[in-house]
Amino acid sequence: MFGLGDKNSSNSLVMNTAHPDSLLDKGAQDVIGKPISRIDGPLKVSGHAAYAAEYGLANVAYGFLVGSTVGKGKITELHAEVAREVPGVIDVVVDYKTFLRNSQQGGEKKAPTQGVENVDYVGEPVAIVIAETYEAARDAAERVRLAVEYQEQEGRYSFNAYREEAKKPPYNNIPSHYDQGDVEKALAEAPVTLDRTYTTPSQNSAAMEPHASIASWDDDGRLTLYASLQMLSSDRQQLADALGLKLDKVRLVARYVGGGFGSKLGIAPESVAAAIAAKKLGRPVKVVMARQQVFEATVRRSNTEQRIRLGANADGTLTAIAHETICSNLPGEGYFEPAGQSTHFMYGGKNRLITHDLVELDWMLSGSMRAPGEAVGMLALETAMDELAETLGMDPIELRRRNDPDKDPEKNVPYSSRMLTQCMDKGAELFGWSERREALGDRRGDWFHGIGMAGAGRSNILMKSAAKVTVDGQGHAIVETDMTDIGTGTYTILAQIAAEMLGLPIEDVTVHLGDTDAPPGAGSGGSWGATSSGSSVYLACEALQKQIADKMGVEVGAMTLKDGRVIAENRSVPLAELVGDGINATGQVAPGLQAKLTTQASYGAHFAEVAVNAITGETRVVRMLGVFAAGRILNEKTARSQCLGGMTFGIGAALTEEVVHDPRNGKVVNHDLAEYHVPVNADVPALEVHFLDERDVHANPIHAKGIGELGICGAGAAIANAINNAVGVRMRDYPLTLDKLLDQLPPV
Amino acid sequence: MKPFSYAKADSPEAAIREVNTEHTRFIAGGTNLLDLMKLQVETPDKLVDISRLPLDEIEEREDGGLTIGALVPNSDLAADRRIIERYETLSRALLAGASGQLRNKASTGGNLLQRTRCYYFYDTASPCNKREPGTGCSAFGGLNRILAVIGTSEHCIATHPSDMAVAMRALDATIITLKRDGDKRRISIHDFYCLPGDTPHIENVLEPGELITHIELPAPVEGARQFYRKVRDRASYAFALVSIAGVVKVEDGRISHAALAFGGLAHMPWRNPDVEAALVGKAPTRDAFEAAADALLDGARGFGDNDFKIPLARRTLLATLRDVTGE
Structure with missing residues (x-):
């Protein structure tokens, strides 16, 4: 070939x-494993690495998407003529049938849902304005946006209002429901039980580079799309399918991508709009989403409600684990946030129930983001384990050690490699875990200090x-x-x-x-x-x-x-x-068969020290340490950077990140980086990363396992557990912002 | 962004002469205005670039105060030795705001005129009485976590986002302007800002085309402690949930001077004489602090998401007064 x-x-x-x-x-x-600085670094810092919007094509026209202003409705009139008021406007391209309603999920071979005459969320791109300059296109698009007329329909904008209608999602690579043994009976018989519900909000990947495409057609009808995408082979199939083209008529170029974090796994609405407009105009068209559009019209991580029930013997041995998740997505979308993914293999216990149900909402698409599943699933599971340890009066590391199984508790197959306990032990030693005190036991001025830990596990996939x-x-x-x-x-x-x-x-x-x-x-x-x-x-x-x-x-x-x-x-x-x-x-x-004959995952352990202000409830992370085992480390420097990034996202998930949907139309209200709070430098203290030496002969011929998402898994739970250790307060509604803590703090 | 015409001015007089269209705006650092123009929240038909005006000096005044040029960048002002030594609350407030890059661009005059960060003000598809009078307020019944709990009206619950202006209020600053007719005007910062009432689109008393040229600070209160405490969701680059700027002096076991201004609570940097009256002449005790907090929060009202600001303001004020009046 x-x-x-x-x-x-x-x-x-x-x-x-x-x-x-x-x-x-x-x-x-x-040279393998050595901490070599990235070879593309000089190109990036000198501005020579071309990102999607930076290819200098001759005669390029600029497109700007027009987003819906209503959450649910049908377009009755699209006043394209208002765009003509702006000098430099070339065209308003409308293709209700072909435009993408939303981004596609990763790895899919088909186009995502197409058709935008009926809109399903605020911000859904319904048209594109093309102009000679970006500024003219954006100005005109804003005028058109406010001039579109809709027949509004009643929408579903509240998760809590519809959570009772949650249904088992259609099959989607990962089974949504798993049941083993008899969880209810085991819980009824267990001497120690825990039943807690944790919630996590919608989140946004917030990649630095916005979604962008330049579409260019050649004389043979072949489309080249310069884009910011993560999985080109399947993205190409999606784009070809969306446009009704043969695969060999589509070429994708994405040499440098300024972060994806899942939001660029599948094609996004700007790609098809750019392609259609470029075809119609007979010249290349560049479309860069504004930050607000990235927030409103690409991918969010679903909010989740996770109920965890644990049953244990007095010695801490788990007899039952139930992890039931409800999440949300647009009508007709089967993707669910697989929050229970690592619950399948993290800990032992004969009786197991892991389910995911989906509520249809007229909020923007939900899909993969930064360790889909584990990133929020472990916020729940690893906090629940900490709560169980507290109930048992047991060290949380000891509890996890006692439930570290020697083979997969569901599939009855060995782990390909697993160093969870070694990671915890090494981390405990390096971090000074033995100095952990009782809650409220370490006050320095107005700041309570506390430390916490959590396990980390992330499926390995070839x-x-x-x-x-x-x-x-x-x-x-x-x-x-x-x-x-x-x-x-x-x-x-x-x-x-x-x-x-x-x-x-x-x-x-x-x-x-x-x-x-x-x-x-x-x-x-x-x-x-x-x-x-x-x-x-x-x-x-x-x-x-x-x-x-x-x-x-x-x-x-x-x-x-x-x-x-x-x-x-x-x-x-x-x-x-x-x-x-x-x-x-x-x-x-x-x-091949190794994926079935062994259970493959990377493991780690997170340790965090936080300071919680006794007056205001502000939480600041003082230090964090992670120990990871992910098979062969191919480059100690880039691997470490991956873990640092993951731990930083863990801080965000625990403390600050939340997409807020307006209860009246589902709109993402805080749709920019000023009000969607990712951690900034001042929020990220010294982070320490250590790797354990490991090889995985079942994973692949290079004996490495996945590391990109391991750093986030469990990181936020370590922070939540540290807050509990600091002030003796369990918050279960992420992010753990000060308003949720204020009334549980001691009087001034 | 809508097309606009552009003129550069090299003197304050030239700048006001360039104000000759219906919607002329001055631009200095542009750190807020440009964002708003991109979103078409602000749609000036002309920009007069005042960034080159010779208003970037900080000068000593005979009364022991300082005159600050309106174009002194926030980072320069924060780092000025005289500001650090005599107006600590101002330096701290400036450094608590925005990010290093923004502070390098942002001007002193422009900082006073920041627009609210209300989510709905920024979204042209949402009703907003401040952006478009008469359309309604989306923050009622919507997300209002960062919005006001004091001095609100049924038409608007926006907050003023500045940190610097809060300190300026605690320091009794005076704003010097040049009006279109060439007259100079002195406006006490206490008279500068407006409550939303039924005209939330009017945020201060500046007349069209009136240019801020300087800000005067009176001599600092001898022997007083100054502070700026900002409570926020992130350690940096986040607007205040609650902030307190203050100048407090204790003599012979009694509070002899108190000037307290608050951010994150109201449509303007907030200062209430009753708060200070509850403290001055009193011993620095828990009772006096509680009385000050009662005065501050008398009539405060939350709108759901922002209810927490009321206890947060109380707790922060109590602890801050405790710290500043203690040994």
């Missing part, structure tokens, strides 16, 4: 069996992924895949893998990402990017090693590749000399 020829070979691996030996452990270049690696006539390696780097460090770790496998200095490896003309990669999402695309690069290089060995006339195992030289049998030949005009190979990895 990708230039097969005699100089070519391909190497596929389906992970049906364990892969006990990784060639990365045999490399001589000694996705089908392909890459082509070429060694050119100069002995330099070129890696090509449509994998993306959304700020995570993909460029760097793929270069490290190729460098280690081919014995090259990292400077001699070039990585090309983010273009669907290259082999289809896994995309960035679900923490699978590094392991999946890394494995494909590994496999391509494995094939190249064979080619190199053949040319050298030796067995692969008898050959050493280092610093651009091939060394075997007392010969040392420059790689460039050996490969002639160049050689290439493609590698492809795919999930």
Whole structure:
């Protein structure tokens, strides 16, 4: 498929069996795992890395989306003529049938729901204004927005009003309901029980780069879309389906992406609007969403209501775990927030009930965001474990240790690797856990200090992924895949893998990402990017090693590749000399039986110290420490950065982040970064990250597990537990803002 | 953003001469105005750029006070040695506001004129009496967590977002302006701002085209303590839920001077003489502090999400007075 020829070979691996030996452990270049600064860093800090809206296409026109001003209704009149008042306006493009109602979820092959004549949420893009300048397009779009007439209908804008109508969602990759044993009976018989309900609000990914597209059609009717997306292979399928095009008529380019956090897994409404407008005008069209539109018309994480019931023996052994979640989404959308995802495998207990039900609301789409499931699920589960420990009078680490099972409690299969207890023990030692005092026991001036901890677990996923690696006539390696780097460090770790496998200095490896003309990669999402695309690069290089060995006339195992030289049998030949005009190979990895025969996840433990103001209830995080085990760490620096980011998001989820929907129309009221509070520098104290040495032979040939989302899992719960330790108050309605704490504080 | 014409002025007199359209606005740092223009909340037909006017000096006054040029950037004002030493509450308030980048751009005069951060004021599709008189107030029955609990009206419950202006009120600042007719005017900050009443779109007493040129601070109260306490959701880059600027002096076991101004509670930086009357002449005791809090919150009313501001203001005031009058 990708230039097969005699100089070519391909190497596929389906992970049906364990892969006990990784060639990365045999490399001589000694570059894998090293804390190498990201190789694309200089381009980024010098402004040379082109993001979606920064491709300088000739004759480009500017589009601005027109969002609905009502939450539910039908358009009766769209006064496009008001746009004509603005000089520079070219057209108002309306296509009620084809425009996307909302973004698509990640990995889907079909277009998301299309059709915008009937609107289902405030901000739904119903038209696009095209002008010669961005300013003119935005001005005219604002005029059109306020001039659209609707026949308003009664909408469903309150979660609490409709929560009783929650229904089991349609099948959606992850089973929504799981039942094992008899939870009710076990709870009735358990000597110690806990029954608590936790709520989390809608949240927004708040990626720095807004969603943006430049659409350009060539004379053969092929569309190139420069966009800010995470998973190009499936995004391409979605876009082709939405526009009724054959797949080979669509090319996506997303070489640099300024953060996605799930909100760019699937295509967003601006992509199709840009494509339709560009087609109609016969010139490229650029559409950049304003921040308010990102908040209103892309993806939110669903709010959740999570009831957790735990039953335990007096020694802390869990006999029952029930984790029942209700979340919300637009009518017809099957995606649910899988809050119970890690509850399946975190702790033992014979009787288990994990359910997710969905309420239809006329709020904007809900979908994946920063560790969908675990990020909010562990805010509940890991706080409940802390509450149970308190009830039992037991150290929370000890409680978790006693419930750390030696095999998956539901599937009766072993864990591929699991170092939860080791992470907790290491963290306790490094953090000074033994100095923890009773609640209200550490007051310094007006600030109560407290410490808390939580476990972390995040499913490990392998996705089908392909890459082509070429060694050119100069002995330099070129890696090509449509994998993306959304700020995570993909460029760097793929270069490290190729460098280690081919014995090259990292400077001699070039990585090309983010273009669907290259082999289809896994995309960035679900923490699978590094392991999946890394494995494909590994496999391509494995094939190249064979080619190199053949040319050298030796067995692969008898050959050493280092610093651009091939060394075997007392010969040392420059790689460039050996490969002639160049050689290439493609590698492809795919999930197999190992995903069923083992339960795969990354683990960690979070520790947090907070200070809670006794007067005002302000909570400030004083320090945090995380210990993580995620298989092989491919680059200690970028991995650490991933965890720092996750822990920072944990601070946000615990203390500040909340999308507020207006009770009268569902509108996102706080739709900008001034009022949607992500943590700022002053909110983020010294964060410490440690990795435990681990290899996972069941996960993939590079023995690494997902790390991108591990840092957020449980981080917020450690903060919540620390607040409880500081002031003896359990808040269960996230975010834990001071207004919820004020009346439970001691008098001034 | 709607198209507008643009003129640069090199003197205050030239600036007011350029005010010759129906909706001329002055622009200095633009940190608030430009955001509002992008959203078409503000739609001036002309901008007069005053950022180059020679109004960026801080000068000593004969009475021991300071005259601050309206274009002194917030960061420069906060870092000025005289401000730090004599007007600590002002320096602290400035540093509690916005972010480093914004403070570098924002001017002293412009800071006084910040528009509210009410969510509905910023959304042109929502009714808002401040933005569009007569359309109604969406904050009633909507999200009002950051909005006012004192001095509200049935037409508007917006808050004034400035930190700096709160300190200016505690310091009895005077605002010096140049009117369109060329006359100078001195306006006490206590007379500068308006309550919403039935005209929430009118936020201060400036006349059309009137330019703030300076802010005067009287000599500081000798021997008094100054402070600025800001309570907010994030440690930085968040508007005040409640803030208190103050100048308090204790002599011979009694409070001899108290000037307290409050942010986050009202349509304007709030100052109430009854609060200070409850303190002056009294010993710094819990009873006196409670009486001051009672005076402050007499008639305070929450609207649901912002109910917490009432106990929060009380607790913050009690603790702050305790700290500032203690050893």
